[in-house]
Amino acid sequence: MVAQTSSISIMSHGEGDASVREPLLRACAVTVDYPGVRALDAVTLDFYAGQIHAVVGENGAGKSTLMNVLSGVVRPTSGALVLRGRPVRFFQPSDAIRAGIAMVHQELNLVPTLDVAENILLGREPTHFLGIAVDRNAQRKRAAELLEMLGAELNVGTAVCDLSIAQGQFVEIAKCLASDARIFIFDEPTAVLGEREAQRLFTVMRRLRDEGCCVIFISHHLDEILTIGDQVSVLRDGRLAQSLARDAHGVLRDTMGSPADVGSLAKAMVGREIGAIFPPKESATDLTAAIELVNFGLRRESPRISLAVAAGEIVGIAGLVGSGRTEIAEAIVGLRQHDGLLRVHGREQRFSSPRSAMRAGVAYVSEDRKARGLHVSLSSIANMTLPSLDTFSRMWGMRVDDTAERTTTQRWIDALRIRCARPMSPISSLSGGNQQKFALARWLETKPKVLIIDEPTRGVDVGARGEMYRIIARLAADGLACIVISSELSEVIGISHRVLVMRGGRIAGELSRQQLLLSDCQERIMRIASGLPAESEQRS
Amino acid sequence: MATNYSHVLRDTQKWLERWGVVVAFVALFAASTYKQGFDFLNPENIRALLNSNAPVGILAVGMTLVIISAGIDLSVGSMLVLAGAIGMTAMNALIEQGSGQWTAVLLGGATTLLVGVAAGSVNGLLVVFGRIAPFIATLGGLAAFRSMSLAIADAGEIRSQSTELFGVLGRGGIPLPGLLNAGGKALTISYSTVLFFVAAAIAQWFLSRSRFGRQLVAVGANEIAARYAGISVSSIRFRVYAAMGLLAGIAALVQSSRMNSVSTSQLGLGSELDAIAAVVIGGTRLSGGFGRVWGTVFGVLILGMITNILTISGVSPYWQGSVKGAVIVLAVLVQRSSRN
Secondary structure: OHHHHHHHHHHHHHHOHHHHOOOOEEEEEEEEEEOOEEEEEEEEEEEOOOEEEEEEEOOOOOHHHHHHHHOOOOOOOEEEEEEOOEEEOOOOHHHHHHOOEEEEOOOOOOOOOOEHHHHHOOOOOOEEOOOOEEOHHHHHHHHHHHHHHHOOOOOOOOEHHHOOHHHHHHHHHHHHHHOOOOEEEEEOHHHHOOHHHHHHHHHHHHHHHHOOOEEEEEOOOHHHHHHHOOEEEEEEOOEEEEEEEEOOOOOEEEOOOOEOOHHHHHHHHHOOOOOOOOOOOOOOOOOOEEEEEEEEEOOOOOOOEEEEEEOOOEEEEEEOOOOOHHHHHHHHOOOOOOEEEEEEOOEEOOOOOHHHHHHOOEEEEOOOHHHHHOOOOOEHHHHHHOOOHHHHEEHHHOEEOHHHHHHHHHHHHHHOOOOOOOOOOEHHHOOHHHHHHHHHHHHHOOOOOEEEEEOOOOOOOHHHHHHHHHHHHHHHHOOOEEEEEOOOHHHHHHHOOEEEEEEOOEEEEEEOHHHHHOOOHHHHHHHHHOOOOOHHHHHO | OHHHHHHHHHHHHHHHHHHHHHHHHHHHHHHHHHHHOHHHHOHHHHHHHHHHHHHHHHHHHHHHHHHHOOOOOOOHHHHHHHHHHHHHHHHHHHHHOOOOHHHHHHHHHHHHHHHHHHHHHHHHHHHHOOOOOHHHHHHHHHHHHHHHHHHHHOOOEEEOOOOOHHHHHHHOEEEEEEEEOOOOOEEEEEHHHHHHHHHHHHHHHHHHHOHHHHHHHHHHHOHHHHHHOOOOHHHHHHHHHHHHHHHHHHHHHHHHHHHOEEEOOOOOOOHHHHHHHHHHHOOOOOOOOOOOHHHHHHHHHHHHHHHHHHHHOOOOHHHHHHHHHHHHHHHHHHHHHHHO
């Protein structure tokens, strides 16, 4: 089915009006293999000048890998890139930049202390006096021209550190323009932008398109894709699942000719069946709330949420990146300032640090395993016992009982079936899945009553995912209250008793256990997460 | 074949990264023995070598812990002179008031240690609550603590009023049974050397076996991850600077007792650099998160032997700094090459 649609999409380019022109850039049967995972599987895509080409897909569908191939960060295992009809090979990002492909990064690569004009023309300053002195006037004039071309109203003399994130992005784009880039890749630029700033960015993107550039745009927000994309490619599990183009009337249609809407896009994105990797859901028996948030928020004026999780219950939290899921979790365990009421087993609590949360039986497993969840340079044992070190301490902390440490680590290695031959070696030598098991086990050793686990399977290969789900289900069956935060819809749906959907720091919707059994629940979550009305309301 | 070779090369580098400091020590020891023969192996010479390097060694032990926490303490030399100056002033005041020798020396010694802890705590507070980079906070201490001690004695020397008792710590020692020196008297291992080794042993124990040591390494390796793991980062960092202050106080006692005076303009001058150099030679990572006190002990001895061998070979003292500098850079080169 998947292979069929991709071959059809290639044919349709052959017949459609777009093919009259030659593509500016073509990815030809690009395959990328990572250890254990095929991130991209023979993806063929054409990118035309004067078009905004949107690429969508679930996390892990291969969008970022594709963009990394186009921008020279990743070399494809097989397949080729064809630029203006000539095959090209990029060995490093600078090769792609020289070829006119610019990646507009979320994290800005600007020099904060220099002004806008200096940043835009960094490394290509106009000079006079035989090239000795920078021609400030020419520099400012040229920078202003570029910004004008983008329709961005910015004073070229402003220091970059005084700009907003969106304005910084404009400077970044102008900088790419100055380097004669013709292909612009935007990797989820709106994730860090507010609504008004996002609209301004879209204006700039349209302007770039009208100037004859090719704009490649990645976003999770399907409504954005529908309004701005001239061409939409849907990736799923590393393959091209669906290809959409605008017809003569400006209506976005898929290869079968039916007009696209958010629903059909979401369906194309998540089309896979939820397989048997998810364990059966045991009912929570105890219905008293283990953890309860009442009007809980980050700051006095920020949005509030209320939720209660019973012992033995798994509550999934879905939502787009930036919807405030991680922030709330970090606020609960005292890693962020917070306001509002928090009760653990009926007792009001206010945690100032993960340490105080741990004492009250609340554990948080971070989404960022490498930088926050684990100490990658330390051994598996040291990582394993770090949060619960007090229980291994003898003689007022003067001695850590290393025999007990080893026994405990071995117990968890057996219990969670962690593949770890040498617990004394740095934990970085383990695979992502085994690292993640340790990241979880170190908190289970503190004997929590409430477990908040953020992106439990990020960077975890498929085999270990199923194990991770079974572990979480078993913990809940043993009476642990679990909050699972995840960007992967199939995951939250597959393991949770109910799912809360967050948007803009609020809980925008909830799906009950019965609703999670319905076939359209992924679409429903997508709709709630991106702020669209439910399908039933739309029809009426 | 080529891959085999590079494998061997990498293993050698790994091995050198771990044991290079011991190899360097043995090599220097052998070179010194070859050059000087019995003059070097003479127990009196070894005793003097250990004795003269003990104060910097005690500082370097504390510096190892500070650097493992991903910090640095530039103020150790100034803490040393301030603790020594105040402690000796207090002791002299007590003696002048007619207190007994023992009372005065003990109270003066306690004052020295307390001032050290207090100065270290100031550094800790600045780093933890002031959120000032350790380099800057202790750079302030480097200037301020020295200037305070200069002000106390008008940049001059404070002479001890205790003619006998106070000097025992710096000059006396524990007799080693069965060993005699050239004069036929029992050979002693000086108290200052004992203090150095005991401090190193305790610090090494704390580093590798205690809860504090584990958390210290975790904070140094990744402060954010340590916070996420429920470690009180502020408390760890504060304690390590306070411990550094205590060790500076001990070093101050040793130094002032040996001279039986405190020269406020000279004592401890530049010793922060020697201490840091010894830590680096010993294989502790300057970026934090990994280190060992026993390596630092070898680092101290290596620096001491270099000075010794250069002096005996008649190399001008003005050139000795260049040799030391080269050794430090070489140590870093050998130890970091395999990490990339």
